[in-house]
Amino acid sequence: MLTKRLIPCLDVKDGRVVKGQQFVNLKDQGDPVEMARAYNQAGADELVFLDITATREKREIMREMVLKVAECLFIPFTVGGGIAGIEDFRSLISAGADKISINSAAVRTPGLISRAAERFGSQAVVVAIDGRRRNSGGWKVLISGGTEETGLELVDWAQEAQERGAGELLLTSMDRDGSRDGYDLEMLKAVNQAVSIPVIASGGAGSPEHLYQAFAEGKADAALAASIWHQDIYSIKECKNYLAERGIPVRPVGEESGEEKEEKEEETLEEKNDGRE
Amino acid sequence: MIGVIDYGAGNLGNVARALNYLNCRTRIIGEPDVLSGIAGLVLPGVGSFASGVEGLKQRELFRPVKNYIFSGRPFLGICLGMQLLFQESRENTGLRGLGAFPGRCEKFSPGESGKVPHMGWNNLRVENKNSLLQQEDKLYLYFVHSYYLPVNPKIVLASTVYGGQRFMSAVNRERVWGLQPHPEKSGSRGLKILRNFVEVVNGDSNSSNRS
Numbered sequence: 001m002l003t004k005r006l007i008p009c010l011d012v013k014d015g016r017v018v019k020g021q022q023f024v025n026l027k028d029q030g031d032p033v034e035m036a037r038a039y040n041q042a043g044a045d046e047l048v049f050l051d052i053t054a055t056r057e058k059r060e061i062m063r064e065m066v067l068k069v070a071e072c073l074f075i076p077f078t079v080g081g082g083i084a085g086i087e088d089f090r091s092l093i094s095a096g097a098d099k100i101s102i103n104s105a106a107v108r109t110p111g112l113i114s115r116a117a118e119r120f121g122s123q124a125v126v127v128a129i130d131g132r133r134r135n136s137g138g139w140k141v142l143i144s145g146g147t148e149e150t151g152l153e154l155v156d157w158a159q160e161a162q163e164r165g166a167g168e169l170l171l172t173s174m175d176r177d178g179s180r181d182g183y184d185l186e187m188l189k190a191v192n193q194a195v196s197i198p199v200i201a202s203g204g205a206g207s208p209e210h211l212y213q214a215f216a217e218g219k220a221d222a223a224l225a226a227s228i229w230h231q232d233i234y235s236i237k238e239c240k241n242y243l244a245e246r247g248i249p250v251r252p253v254g255e256e257s258g259e260e261k262e263e264k265e266e267e268t269l270e271e272k273n274d275g276r277e
Numbered sequence: 278m279i280g281v282i283d284y285g286a287g288n289l290g291n292v293a294r295a296l297n298y299l300n301c302r303t304r305i306i307g308e309p310d311v312l313s314g315i316a317g318l319v320l321p322g323v324g325s326f327a328s329g330v331e332g333l334k335q336r337e338l339f340r341p342v343k344n345y346i347f348s349g350r351p352f353l354g355i356c357l358g359m360q361l362l363f364q365e366s367r368e369n370t371g372l373r374g375l376g377a378f379p380g381r382c383e384k385f386s387p388g389e390s391g392k393v394p395h396m397g398w399n400n401l402r403v404e405n406k407n408s409l410l411q412q413e414d415k416l417y418l419y420f421v422h423s424y425y426l427p428v429n430p431k432i433v434l435a436s437t438v439y440g441g442q443r444f445m446s447a448v449n450r451e452r453v454w455g456l457q458p459h460p461e462k463s464g465s466r467g468l469k470i471l472r473n474f475v476e477v478v479n480g481d482s483n484s485s486n487r488s
Contacts, residue, residue: 001399001400001438001439002391002395002397002398002399002420002439003397003398003399003400003417004397005397005398040464045397045398070290070291070294071294071297071298072298074291074295074298074461074462074463074464074465074467074468075419075462075463075464076419076462094290096290096291096294098291098462120323121323121324122394123323123394123396123421124323167394167396168396196387196392196393197392197394198392198396198397221392221396221397222397251398251417252415252417
């Protein structure tokens with residue numbers, strides 16, 4: 001059956017990973033290619049590279065990074081941060097990114113969602129939404145890294161993004177982000193009831209239990225996290241084992257011990273399929 | 278040399294990159310003239326059934342690709358590229374696909390059991406062992422699609438279940454293979470399948486290993 005995805009998010013500045021796990025076996029901790037490979041081997045199902053480069057002049061560096069990563073990483077990866085228009089989509093997708101995530105630009109120019117979906121397919125368009133809880137109930141949408149109000153109601157905006165052609169939503173709780181107190185499950189549930197596209201939970205993961213809650217209660221399709229894995233508090237494998245023990249379907253870790261490895265000997269002709277699913 | 282067909286839809290570069298990673302030389306096929314000397318052909322894909330058929334026709338590739346498939350040389354369709362190998366799709370009724378396999382693509386219905394598209398890692402049950410796909414436990418590959426092919430025992434290599442629906446995740450007849458998941462995005466397991474295809478093609482080029 002379809003498995004729930006665990007997605008580490010890596011912050012990238014000027015083409016270097018500035019926030020990611022300190023893998024002991026890596027020579028160059030900031031090298032996106034080495035980091036991507038290490039996460040692949042650790043069992044990540046997908047990766048998100050978030051460009052936190054401040055200046056637009058340095059955008060070309062991100063494209064070069066994507067080119068290098070795509071040459072040797074063969075799992076899906078998303079690139080986000082500072083995407084302004086259709087040309088950014090074209091540039092990064094042609095370099096090898098599978099999905100592009102847009103946040104502020106989608107709010108400012110909602111037509112960008114549909115234009116990108118028409119041109120590159122909905123599967124390539126991730127709309128990232130930063131939400132903050134209202135005292136009066138519901139959630140408001142913030143942009144520009146949480147500094148700017150939009151007047152949008154989160155569930156309405158999630159629905160609009162889907163209608164305009166988003167293939168996936170990356171839903172971040174600004175209240176929980178960095179707290180390690182767990183995802184905002186009510187927000188996840190509310191959005192999941194309103195849309196029929198996959199939803200990635202983000203903001204607040206601090207333990208495997210939080211991941212479990214996002215899937216079991218929040219009905220998320222994927223969970224994104226940073227510090228829980230970057231600071232090596234829990235490994236992806238530990239998290240997946242925890243989830244599997246509690247009945248959440250996950251892709252087993254340990255399949256990724258290296259592409260160059262010699263193949264195992266042929267199994268016997270008579271070996272019967274055990275009907276597993 | 279393996280050709281990767283470019284019909285203008287989506288990101289075809291990743292399949293070529295994966296083949297290059299496996300030390301296989303590739304040529305992007307965007308017009309019929311460059312098909313000569315190609316020992317194996319890959320039809321990758323994202324986008325709609327119509328955009329695939331029309332993209333091939335606009336580039337005058339539809340007929341040459343169909344001829345190539347029926348010539349018995351190795352051919353691999355991936356995702357939409359697999360669906361295009363069939364006769365038709367609910368996505369765009371009235372439009373004919375390449376017709377290498379009988380059947381019609383159906384649409385997943387969203388509901389309790391699953392969202393559409395079917396996106397993420399799912400496992401394959403190998404129904405028939407083959408040079409491309411060996412019997413493997415825990416074979417998880419990455420899928421992104423909204424339409425599926427119902428199981429046809431005559432051509433099925435592997436099947437997968439989503440939203441309570443079992444569908445064909447890999448098909449084969451003679452030298453033509455189709456894969457619904459993306460081997461170029463499925464880590465080492467996916468690369469292994471691509472390598473198997475490269476070996477089929479190389480076996481042909483060396484005119485040996487034909488069994």
